[in-house]
Amino acid sequence: MDLREIEFEKLSPFEIKDLLINIASRKSQKMMLNAGRGNPNFLALIPRYGFSQLGLFALSEAERHFGYMEGIGGQSDLEGIEARFELFVRSHWDEKGARFLNAAVSYVKDHLGFPADRFLHEMVQGYLGCDYPSPVRMLKIGEKIVARYLLKEMGAGHDLIGETQLFAVEGGTAAMSYLFESLKANFILNEGDKIAIAVPIFSPYLEIPKLDTYRLVEVEIAADKDKGYQIPAGELEKLLDPEIKAFFLVNPGNPTAVKLSAEVLENLKKIVEKRKDLLIITDDVYATFVDNFKSVYSVLPHNTILVYSFSKYFGATGWRLGVIAMHEDNIVDKKIQSLREEQQKELESRYSSVTMNPRELKFIDRLVADSRNVALRHTAGLSTPQQVQMVLFALYALMDEEGKYKRAVKRILRRRYKALYRGLGLEQPTDENNSYYYTLIDAEAIGEKLYGREFAEWFTEKIPTGEFLTRLAEEAQVVLLPGKGFDVKHPSARVSLANLREVDYLKIGQTVRKILDEYYEEFKNR
Protein backbone atom coordinates (compact mmCIF):
# COMPACT_ATOMS: atom_id res chain seq x y z
CA MET A 1 0.00 0.00 0.00
CA ASP A 2 1.28 3.45 -0.89
CA LEU A 3 0.78 6.08 1.72
CA ARG A 4 0.74 8.74 -0.93
CA GLU A 5 -2.72 7.54 -1.87
CA ILE A 6 -4.34 7.37 1.52
CA GLU A 7 -6.35 10.15 3.00
CA PHE A 8 -4.25 11.53 5.78
CA GLU A 9 -7.06 13.59 7.18
CA LYS A 10 -9.31 10.60 7.73
CA LEU A 11 -7.14 7.90 9.23
CA SER A 12 -6.02 8.11 12.85
CA PRO A 13 -2.31 8.95 13.06
CA PHE A 14 -1.85 5.74 15.02
CA GLU A 15 -3.14 3.72 12.06
CA ILE A 16 -0.85 5.68 9.75
CA LYS A 17 2.01 4.82 12.07
CA ASP A 18 1.33 1.12 11.50
CA LEU A 19 1.42 1.63 7.72
CA LEU A 20 4.70 3.54 7.99
CA ILE A 21 6.15 0.81 10.19
CA ASN A 22 5.31 -1.68 7.45
CA ILE A 23 7.17 0.38 4.89
CA ALA A 24 10.10 1.11 7.16
CA SER A 25 10.58 -2.48 8.23
CA ARG A 26 10.56 -3.93 4.71
CA LYS A 27 14.33 -3.69 4.45
CA SER A 28 15.15 -4.69 7.98
CA GLN A 29 13.25 -4.68 11.21
CA LYS A 30 16.40 -3.95 13.15
CA MET A 31 17.35 -0.79 11.34
CA MET A 32 13.97 0.86 11.76
CA LEU A 33 13.83 3.99 13.90
CA ASN A 34 10.30 4.28 15.14
CA ALA A 35 9.85 7.71 16.70
CA GLY A 36 6.09 7.35 16.48
CA ARG A 37 5.71 5.71 19.84
CA GLY A 38 4.83 7.79 22.87
CA ASN A 39 5.62 4.84 25.12
CA PRO A 40 8.76 5.75 27.11
CA ASN A 41 11.81 3.48 26.96
CA PHE A 42 12.87 4.47 30.50
CA LEU A 43 11.24 3.31 33.70
CA ALA A 44 11.44 3.87 37.44
CA LEU A 45 13.29 0.97 39.10
CA ILE A 46 13.22 1.74 42.80
CA PRO A 47 9.45 1.68 43.40
CA ARG A 48 9.32 -1.55 41.38
CA TYR A 49 11.94 -3.16 43.62
CA GLY A 50 9.89 -1.82 46.51
CA PHE A 51 6.90 -3.66 45.09
CA SER A 52 8.89 -6.91 44.94
CA GLN A 53 10.02 -6.62 48.54
CA LEU A 54 6.52 -5.76 49.63
CA GLY A 55 5.42 -8.89 47.83
CA LEU A 56 7.82 -11.06 49.81
CA PHE A 57 6.64 -9.50 53.04
CA ALA A 58 3.00 -9.93 52.04
CA LEU A 59 3.56 -13.60 51.30
CA SER A 60 5.25 -14.07 54.65
CA GLU A 61 2.14 -12.55 56.21
CA ALA A 62 -0.10 -14.93 54.31
CA GLU A 63 2.08 -17.90 55.29
CA ARG A 64 1.44 -17.32 58.97
CA HIS A 65 -1.92 -18.98 58.51
CA PHE A 66 -2.75 -22.52 57.51
CA GLY A 67 1.00 -23.19 57.54
CA TYR A 68 0.29 -26.86 58.16
CA MET A 69 -1.34 -27.20 54.74
CA GLU A 70 1.17 -26.80 51.98
CA GLY A 71 0.48 -24.17 49.38
CA ILE A 72 -2.38 -22.49 51.21
CA GLY A 73 -2.10 -19.25 53.09
CA GLY A 74 -4.48 -16.83 54.74
CA GLN A 75 -5.13 -13.14 55.00
CA SER A 76 -2.76 -10.89 56.86
CA ASP A 77 -3.46 -9.66 60.41
CA LEU A 78 -3.44 -6.00 61.33
CA GLU A 79 -2.29 -6.79 64.83
CA GLY A 80 1.49 -6.82 65.17
CA ILE A 81 2.10 -6.16 61.50
CA GLU A 82 4.45 -3.24 62.11
CA ALA A 83 6.75 -5.31 64.34
CA ARG A 84 6.77 -8.17 61.83
CA PHE A 85 7.61 -5.69 59.08
CA GLU A 86 10.58 -4.41 61.07
CA LEU A 87 11.91 -7.95 61.45
CA PHE A 88 11.37 -8.58 57.77
CA VAL A 89 13.21 -5.44 56.70
CA ARG A 90 16.14 -6.25 58.99
CA SER A 91 16.58 -9.67 57.45
CA HIS A 92 16.28 -8.28 53.89
CA TRP A 93 18.26 -5.09 54.44
CA ASP A 94 20.81 -5.69 51.68
CA GLU A 95 18.26 -6.59 49.05
CA LYS A 96 17.11 -4.07 46.49
CA GLY A 97 13.91 -2.28 47.40
CA ALA A 98 14.07 -3.06 51.13
CA ARG A 99 15.46 0.31 52.19
CA PHE A 100 13.06 2.17 49.98
CA LEU A 101 10.14 0.26 51.39
CA ASN A 102 11.34 0.86 54.94
CA ALA A 103 11.78 4.57 54.24
CA ALA A 104 8.34 4.69 52.60
CA VAL A 105 6.68 3.26 55.71
CA SER A 106 8.54 5.78 57.90
CA TYR A 107 7.52 8.61 55.59
CA VAL A 108 3.88 7.58 55.71
CA LYS A 109 4.01 7.34 59.49
CA ASP A 110 6.20 10.29 60.45
CA HIS A 111 5.64 12.74 57.66
CA LEU A 112 2.10 12.04 56.49
CA GLY A 113 0.84 10.94 59.88
CA PHE A 114 -0.96 7.69 59.01
CA PRO A 115 -0.68 4.72 61.37
CA ALA A 116 2.04 2.44 60.00
CA ASP A 117 0.11 -0.72 60.81
CA ARG A 118 -2.97 0.37 58.89
CA PHE A 119 -0.89 1.45 55.93
CA LEU A 120 1.08 -1.80 55.90
CA HIS A 121 -2.06 -3.87 56.23
CA GLU A 122 -3.71 -2.01 53.32
CA MET A 123 -0.63 -2.54 51.14
CA VAL A 124 -0.12 -6.20 52.12
CA GLN A 125 -3.74 -7.14 51.58
CA GLY A 126 -3.64 -5.13 48.37
CA TYR A 127 -0.59 -6.97 47.12
CA LEU A 128 -2.11 -10.34 47.95
CA GLY A 129 -5.22 -9.34 46.03
CA CYS A 130 -7.32 -11.50 48.29
CA ASP A 131 -10.23 -9.07 48.73
CA TYR A 132 -12.36 -7.06 46.35
CA PRO A 133 -11.11 -3.48 46.16
CA SER A 134 -12.72 -1.64 49.05
CA PRO A 135 -13.68 1.17 49.06
CA VAL A 136 -14.42 0.57 45.39
CA ARG A 137 -13.35 4.07 44.38
CA MET A 138 -9.85 3.67 45.84
CA LEU A 139 -8.03 2.19 48.83
CA LYS A 140 -8.31 4.58 51.78
CA ILE A 141 -4.77 5.56 52.73
CA GLY A 142 -3.63 4.97 49.17
CA GLU A 143 -6.05 7.64 47.94
CA LYS A 144 -4.65 10.19 50.37
CA ILE A 145 -1.07 9.45 49.38
CA VAL A 146 -1.76 9.59 45.65
CA ALA A 147 -3.72 12.82 46.12
CA ARG A 148 -0.67 14.38 47.75
CA TYR A 149 1.58 13.31 44.94
CA LEU A 150 -0.87 14.47 42.31
CA LEU A 151 -1.49 17.90 43.75
CA LYS A 152 2.18 18.51 44.30
CA GLU A 153 2.80 17.82 40.62
CA MET A 154 -0.21 19.92 39.65
CA GLY A 155 1.24 22.96 41.40
CA ALA A 156 -1.81 23.12 43.66
CA GLY A 157 -2.17 24.69 47.09
CA HIS A 158 -2.23 22.55 50.19
CA ASP A 159 -5.95 23.07 50.81
CA LEU A 160 -6.89 21.17 47.70
CA ILE A 161 -5.32 17.98 49.06
CA GLY A 162 -8.03 17.51 51.65
CA GLU A 163 -10.77 18.54 49.27
CA THR A 164 -9.84 16.39 46.29
CA GLN A 165 -11.35 12.94 45.71
CA LEU A 166 -9.82 10.32 43.47
CA PHE A 167 -11.09 7.37 41.49
CA ALA A 168 -8.29 4.95 40.60
CA VAL A 169 -8.69 3.65 37.04
CA GLU A 170 -6.91 1.59 34.38
CA GLY A 171 -4.88 4.47 32.94
CA GLY A 172 -5.71 7.86 31.51
CA THR A 173 -7.52 6.44 28.51
CA ALA A 174 -9.91 4.44 30.71
CA ALA A 175 -10.47 7.64 32.68
CA MET A 176 -11.63 9.39 29.53
CA SER A 177 -13.90 6.52 28.49
CA TYR A 178 -15.54 6.44 31.90
CA LEU A 179 -15.99 10.20 31.89
CA PHE A 180 -17.68 10.32 28.51
CA GLU A 181 -20.04 7.50 29.56
CA SER A 182 -21.04 9.02 32.87
CA LEU A 183 -21.36 12.56 31.59
CA LYS A 184 -23.79 11.21 29.03
CA ALA A 185 -25.67 8.95 31.44
CA ASN A 186 -26.14 11.90 33.80
CA PHE A 187 -27.40 14.29 31.11
CA ILE A 188 -24.39 16.59 31.45
CA LEU A 189 -23.42 16.01 27.82
CA ASN A 190 -26.34 15.33 25.53
CA GLU A 191 -26.53 14.51 21.85
CA GLY A 192 -26.01 17.65 19.79
CA ASP A 193 -24.33 19.59 22.62
CA LYS A 194 -21.30 21.63 21.74
CA ILE A 195 -17.98 20.80 23.34
CA ALA A 196 -14.79 22.76 22.91
CA ILE A 197 -11.50 20.99 22.29
CA ALA A 198 -8.06 22.58 22.50
CA VAL A 199 -6.22 21.59 19.31
CA PRO A 200 -3.81 20.20 18.24
CA ILE A 201 -4.66 17.27 20.52
CA PHE A 202 -4.13 13.53 21.05
CA SER A 203 -6.29 12.32 18.17
CA PRO A 204 -8.68 9.95 19.99
CA TYR A 205 -10.05 12.95 21.86
CA LEU A 206 -11.23 14.30 18.52
CA GLU A 207 -12.70 10.96 17.50
CA ILE A 208 -14.62 9.95 20.65
CA PRO A 209 -17.09 12.88 20.77
CA LYS A 210 -18.08 12.26 17.16
CA LEU A 211 -19.02 8.61 17.81
CA ASP A 212 -22.66 7.78 17.28
CA THR A 213 -22.84 7.04 21.02
CA TYR A 214 -22.31 10.72 21.79
CA ARG A 215 -22.86 12.82 18.65
CA LEU A 216 -21.36 15.92 20.20
CA VAL A 217 -20.56 18.98 18.13
CA GLU A 218 -16.88 19.96 18.32
CA VAL A 219 -15.70 23.54 18.55
CA GLU A 220 -11.96 23.88 18.10
CA ILE A 221 -9.93 26.15 20.32
CA ALA A 222 -6.77 26.42 18.29
CA ALA A 223 -3.31 27.03 19.71
CA ASP A 224 -1.13 29.38 17.69
CA LYS A 225 2.04 27.83 16.31
CA ASP A 226 3.66 31.25 16.03
CA LYS A 227 3.07 31.85 19.73
CA GLY A 228 4.74 28.64 20.84
CA TYR A 229 1.42 26.77 20.60
CA GLN A 230 -0.23 28.89 23.28
CA ILE A 231 -3.96 29.60 22.97
CA PRO A 232 -4.65 33.18 21.94
CA ALA A 233 -7.16 35.15 24.02
CA GLY A 234 -9.48 35.44 21.03
CA GLU A 235 -9.73 31.67 20.70
CA LEU A 236 -10.52 31.27 24.41
CA GLU A 237 -13.34 33.74 23.99
CA LYS A 238 -15.20 31.13 21.96
CA LEU A 239 -15.84 29.55 25.37
CA LEU A 240 -18.15 32.43 26.24
CA ASP A 241 -20.77 30.75 24.02
CA PRO A 242 -23.20 29.30 26.60
CA GLU A 243 -24.00 26.43 24.27
CA ILE A 244 -20.52 25.04 24.87
CA LYS A 245 -20.97 22.58 27.72
CA ALA A 246 -17.43 21.42 28.27
CA PHE A 247 -13.84 22.21 27.34
CA PHE A 248 -11.38 19.35 26.81
CA LEU A 249 -7.65 19.83 26.86
CA VAL A 250 -4.38 17.99 27.20
CA ASN A 251 -1.91 20.00 29.26
CA PRO A 252 1.03 19.89 28.62
CA GLY A 253 0.06 19.00 25.11
CA ASN A 254 0.45 16.00 22.89
CA PRO A 255 1.74 16.60 20.20
CA THR A 256 2.62 20.24 20.97
CA ALA A 257 4.44 19.30 24.21
CA VAL A 258 3.90 22.71 25.78
CA LYS A 259 2.04 23.58 28.97
CA LEU A 260 -0.48 26.41 29.09
CA SER A 261 1.41 29.58 29.97
CA ALA A 262 0.57 31.60 33.08
CA GLU A 263 -1.09 34.15 30.81
CA VAL A 264 -3.39 31.59 29.19
CA LEU A 265 -4.35 30.21 32.62
CA GLU A 266 -5.16 33.75 33.71
CA ASN A 267 -7.30 34.32 30.61
CA LEU A 268 -9.11 31.07 31.14
CA LYS A 269 -9.85 32.09 34.70
CA LYS A 270 -11.42 35.30 33.45
CA ILE A 271 -13.57 33.37 30.98
CA VAL A 272 -14.84 31.09 33.74
CA GLU A 273 -15.79 34.12 35.82
CA LYS A 274 -18.30 34.78 33.06
CA ARG A 275 -19.03 31.11 32.36
CA LYS A 276 -19.39 29.73 35.87
CA ASP A 277 -21.15 26.66 34.49
CA LEU A 278 -18.33 25.66 32.12
CA LEU A 279 -17.01 22.18 32.74
CA ILE A 280 -13.30 21.68 32.00
CA ILE A 281 -11.70 18.29 31.55
CA THR A 282 -7.94 18.33 31.58
CA ASP A 283 -5.60 15.42 30.85
CA ASP A 284 -2.34 16.28 32.59
CA VAL A 285 -0.39 13.09 31.96
CA TYR A 286 2.70 15.09 30.91
CA ALA A 287 2.65 17.44 33.92
CA THR A 288 5.81 16.05 35.45
CA PHE A 289 7.99 16.77 32.42
CA VAL A 290 7.77 20.58 32.42
CA ASP A 291 9.18 23.10 34.87
CA ASN A 292 6.84 24.88 37.29
CA PHE A 293 3.67 23.23 36.10
CA LYS A 294 0.30 24.60 37.10
CA SER A 295 -2.78 22.59 36.23
CA VAL A 296 -6.10 24.12 35.27
CA TYR A 297 -7.37 22.07 38.21
CA SER A 298 -5.22 24.07 40.62
CA VAL A 299 -6.57 27.35 39.21
CA LEU A 300 -10.22 26.37 38.70
CA PRO A 301 -10.77 23.35 40.97
CA HIS A 302 -14.56 23.63 41.16
CA ASN A 303 -14.99 23.58 37.40
CA THR A 304 -12.36 21.04 36.47
CA ILE A 305 -12.13 17.27 36.26
CA LEU A 306 -8.49 16.21 36.30
CA VAL A 307 -7.21 13.09 34.56
CA TYR A 308 -3.74 11.81 35.34
CA SER A 309 -1.83 8.71 34.31
CA PHE A 310 1.33 7.09 35.72
CA SER A 311 2.09 5.63 32.28
CA LYS A 312 4.63 8.11 30.99
CA TYR A 313 6.55 9.41 33.99
CA PHE A 314 7.20 6.03 35.58
CA GLY A 315 7.45 4.10 32.31
CA ALA A 316 4.40 2.12 33.31
CA THR A 317 2.04 1.87 30.34
CA GLY A 318 1.58 -1.85 30.91
CA TRP A 319 0.55 -1.37 34.52
CA ARG A 320 -2.54 0.64 33.48
CA LEU A 321 -2.49 3.19 36.30
CA GLY A 322 -4.46 6.41 36.26
CA VAL A 323 -6.77 8.55 38.34
CA ILE A 324 -9.75 10.82 37.89
CA ALA A 325 -9.63 13.68 40.41
CA MET A 326 -12.47 16.00 41.36
CA HIS A 327 -13.05 18.64 43.98
CA GLU A 328 -15.63 17.76 46.64
CA ASP A 329 -17.49 20.92 45.71
CA ASN A 330 -17.78 20.80 41.93
CA ILE A 331 -20.08 22.03 39.21
CA VAL A 332 -20.94 18.58 37.90
CA ASP A 333 -22.69 17.73 41.15
CA LYS A 334 -24.45 21.09 41.00
CA LYS A 335 -25.55 20.48 37.42
CA ILE A 336 -26.96 17.09 38.40
CA GLN A 337 -28.88 18.70 41.27
CA SER A 338 -30.49 21.14 38.88
CA LEU A 339 -31.56 18.68 36.18
CA ARG A 340 -35.23 18.55 35.23
CA GLU A 341 -37.36 16.53 37.62
CA GLU A 342 -38.00 13.73 35.10
CA GLN A 343 -34.27 13.32 34.50
CA GLN A 344 -33.66 13.31 38.26
CA LYS A 345 -36.26 10.55 38.60
CA GLU A 346 -34.62 8.52 35.88
CA LEU A 347 -31.22 8.84 37.56
CA GLU A 348 -32.73 8.04 40.93
CA SER A 349 -33.91 4.78 39.50
CA ARG A 350 -30.58 4.16 37.69
CA TYR A 351 -28.59 4.40 40.92
CA SER A 352 -31.17 3.02 43.36
CA SER A 353 -29.35 -0.31 43.69
CA VAL A 354 -26.18 1.48 44.79
CA THR A 355 -27.42 3.66 47.64
CA MET A 356 -30.49 4.45 49.71
CA ASN A 357 -30.20 8.04 48.67
CA PRO A 358 -29.36 8.14 44.96
CA ARG A 359 -30.09 11.85 44.54
CA GLU A 360 -27.19 12.63 46.82
CA LEU A 361 -24.77 10.31 45.05
CA LYS A 362 -21.76 12.34 43.98
CA PHE A 363 -20.68 12.31 40.36
CA ILE A 364 -17.37 10.65 41.18
CA ASP A 365 -19.25 7.77 42.80
CA ARG A 366 -21.60 7.62 39.83
CA LEU A 367 -18.50 7.20 37.68
CA VAL A 368 -17.48 4.20 39.79
CA ALA A 369 -20.94 2.65 39.47
CA ASP A 370 -21.20 3.37 35.73
CA SER A 371 -17.78 1.81 35.15
CA ARG A 372 -19.45 -1.54 35.89
CA ASN A 373 -22.90 -0.89 34.42
CA VAL A 374 -24.15 0.18 37.87
CA ALA A 375 -25.42 -3.29 38.75
CA LEU A 376 -21.90 -4.69 39.17
CA ARG A 377 -20.66 -1.77 41.24
CA HIS A 378 -19.70 -4.00 44.17
CA THR A 379 -16.93 -5.49 41.99
CA ALA A 380 -15.79 -2.16 40.54
CA GLY A 381 -12.44 -0.54 41.24
CA LEU A 382 -8.87 -0.88 40.09
CA SER A 383 -7.25 -4.20 41.06
CA THR A 384 -5.55 -3.85 44.44
CA PRO A 385 -2.04 -4.90 43.32
CA GLN A 386 -2.23 -2.13 40.72
CA GLN A 387 -3.22 0.32 43.41
CA VAL A 388 -0.27 -0.81 45.53
CA GLN A 389 2.21 -0.14 42.74
CA MET A 390 0.54 3.23 42.12
CA VAL A 391 0.97 4.17 45.78
CA LEU A 392 4.63 3.14 45.69
CA PHE A 393 5.21 5.27 42.57
CA ALA A 394 3.54 8.21 44.30
CA LEU A 395 5.56 7.74 47.49
CA TYR A 396 8.79 7.46 45.54
CA ALA A 397 8.15 10.83 43.90
CA LEU A 398 6.97 12.44 47.16
CA MET A 399 10.01 11.24 49.08
CA ASP A 400 12.43 12.47 46.41
CA GLU A 401 12.54 15.97 47.79
CA GLU A 402 15.60 16.93 45.82
CA GLY A 403 13.87 15.83 42.63
CA LYS A 404 16.62 13.47 41.50
CA TYR A 405 14.31 11.18 39.54
CA LYS A 406 12.55 14.08 37.90
CA ARG A 407 15.78 15.76 36.90
CA ALA A 408 17.13 12.51 35.47
CA VAL A 409 14.02 11.89 33.37
CA LYS A 410 13.93 15.47 32.10
CA ARG A 411 17.62 15.30 31.26
CA ILE A 412 17.09 12.18 29.14
CA LEU A 413 14.39 13.90 27.08
CA ARG A 414 16.25 17.19 26.73
CA ARG A 415 19.42 15.53 25.54
CA ARG A 416 17.47 13.67 22.87
CA TYR A 417 15.91 16.91 21.75
CA LYS A 418 19.32 18.52 21.41
CA ALA A 419 20.62 15.51 19.48
CA LEU A 420 17.73 15.77 17.02
CA TYR A 421 18.50 19.40 16.28
CA ARG A 422 22.22 18.72 16.09
CA GLY A 423 21.33 16.22 13.36
CA LEU A 424 19.20 18.78 11.57
CA GLY A 425 22.08 21.22 11.76
CA LEU A 426 19.93 23.86 13.38
CA GLU A 427 19.98 25.67 16.66
CA GLN A 428 17.30 24.14 18.83
CA PRO A 429 14.43 26.42 19.80
CA THR A 430 13.86 26.51 23.55
CA ASP A 431 10.71 27.35 25.45
CA GLU A 432 10.23 27.39 29.22
CA ASN A 433 6.81 25.81 28.69
CA ASN A 434 8.12 22.80 26.81
CA SER A 435 8.09 19.24 28.16
CA TYR A 436 10.33 17.96 25.33
CA TYR A 437 8.38 14.73 25.40
CA TYR A 438 7.42 15.24 21.78
CA THR A 439 8.52 17.72 19.23
CA LEU A 440 6.81 18.79 16.06
CA ILE A 441 9.07 18.99 13.07
CA ASP A 442 7.55 21.79 11.10
CA ALA A 443 8.94 21.09 7.65
CA GLU A 444 7.94 24.51 6.35
CA ALA A 445 9.63 26.45 9.16
CA ILE A 446 12.74 24.29 9.02
CA GLY A 447 12.84 24.57 5.22
CA GLU A 448 12.62 28.32 5.52
CA LYS A 449 15.45 28.49 8.03
CA LEU A 450 17.63 26.32 5.85
CA TYR A 451 16.89 27.57 2.34
CA GLY A 452 14.63 30.61 2.53
CA ARG A 453 10.99 31.52 2.23
CA GLU A 454 10.58 30.69 -1.44
CA PHE A 455 11.64 27.09 -0.90
CA ALA A 456 9.37 26.78 2.14
CA GLU A 457 6.37 27.90 0.11
CA TRP A 458 7.20 25.59 -2.75
CA PHE A 459 7.64 22.69 -0.34
CA THR A 460 4.35 23.33 1.43
CA GLU A 461 2.47 23.64 -1.81
CA LYS A 462 4.06 20.81 -3.76
CA ILE A 463 5.00 18.12 -1.26
CA PRO A 464 2.20 16.39 0.63
CA THR A 465 3.08 15.45 4.21
CA GLY A 466 2.31 11.86 3.25
CA GLU A 467 5.03 11.84 0.65
CA PHE A 468 7.59 13.33 3.02
CA LEU A 469 6.76 10.78 5.73
CA THR A 470 6.74 7.91 3.24
CA ARG A 471 10.18 8.87 1.94
CA LEU A 472 11.48 8.99 5.49
CA ALA A 473 10.10 5.51 6.09
CA GLU A 474 11.16 4.06 2.73
CA GLU A 475 14.61 5.48 2.33
CA ALA A 476 15.75 5.92 5.86
CA GLN A 477 13.46 3.62 7.84
CA VAL A 478 12.45 6.48 10.09
CA VAL A 479 8.85 6.49 11.33
CA LEU A 480 7.26 9.77 12.38
CA LEU A 481 3.57 10.55 12.80
CA PRO A 482 1.76 13.17 10.74
CA GLY A 483 0.82 16.25 12.74
CA LYS A 484 -2.35 16.52 10.66
CA GLY A 485 -3.98 13.62 12.46
CA PHE A 486 -3.65 15.57 15.69
CA ASP A 487 -5.28 18.52 13.99
CA VAL A 488 -2.04 20.42 13.51
CA LYS A 489 -2.89 22.86 10.76
CA HIS A 490 0.40 23.00 8.87
CA PRO A 491 2.57 20.22 7.41
CA SER A 492 4.48 18.69 10.26
CA ALA A 493 5.64 15.45 11.78
CA ARG A 494 5.53 14.44 15.42
CA VAL A 495 8.73 13.04 16.84
CA SER A 496 8.37 11.26 20.14
CA LEU A 497 11.47 11.86 22.22
CA ALA A 498 10.46 9.13 24.64
CA ASN A 499 11.22 5.93 22.88
CA LEU A 500 14.65 5.76 21.21
CA ARG A 501 18.30 6.19 22.14
CA GLU A 502 19.97 9.57 22.03
CA VAL A 503 22.09 8.55 19.01
CA ASP A 504 18.95 7.57 17.14
CA TYR A 505 17.62 11.11 17.42
CA LEU A 506 20.84 12.41 15.96
CA LYS A 507 20.31 10.06 13.04
CA ILE A 508 16.67 11.06 12.63
CA GLY A 509 17.71 14.69 12.50
CA GLN A 510 20.37 13.93 9.91
CA THR A 511 17.91 11.93 7.84
CA VAL A 512 15.25 14.62 7.81
CA ARG A 513 17.96 17.06 6.81
CA LYS A 514 19.18 14.84 3.99
CA ILE A 515 15.69 14.46 2.54
CA LEU A 516 15.05 18.20 2.81
CA ASP A 517 18.38 18.80 1.04
CA GLU A 518 17.19 16.55 -1.77
CA TYR A 519 13.93 18.43 -2.01
CA TYR A 520 15.96 21.62 -2.21
CA GLU A 521 17.87 20.22 -5.19
CA GLU A 522 14.54 19.42 -6.80
CA PHE A 523 13.39 22.96 -6.06
CA LYS A 524 16.49 24.52 -7.64
CA ASN A 525 16.15 22.36 -10.76
CA ARG A 526 12.41 22.89 -11.15
Ligand SMILES: *Cc1c(COP(=O)(O)O)cnc(C)c1O
Ligand atom coordinates in the same frame (compact mmCIF):
# COMPACT_ATOMS: atom_id res chain seq x y z
C1 LIG B 1 0.03 8.59 26.61
C2 LIG B 1 -1.16 9.39 26.95
C3 LIG B 1 -2.03 8.98 27.98
C4 LIG B 1 -1.76 7.74 28.78
O1 LIG B 1 -2.83 6.89 28.71
P1 LIG B 1 -2.83 5.57 29.56
O2 LIG B 1 -4.14 4.95 29.26
O3 LIG B 1 -2.71 5.98 30.97
O4 LIG B 1 -1.66 4.75 29.15
C5 LIG B 1 -3.12 9.77 28.28
N1 LIG B 1 -3.36 10.91 27.61
C6 LIG B 1 -2.56 11.33 26.63
C7 LIG B 1 -2.85 12.61 25.95
C8 LIG B 1 -1.44 10.59 26.26
O5 LIG B 1 -0.65 11.03 25.30
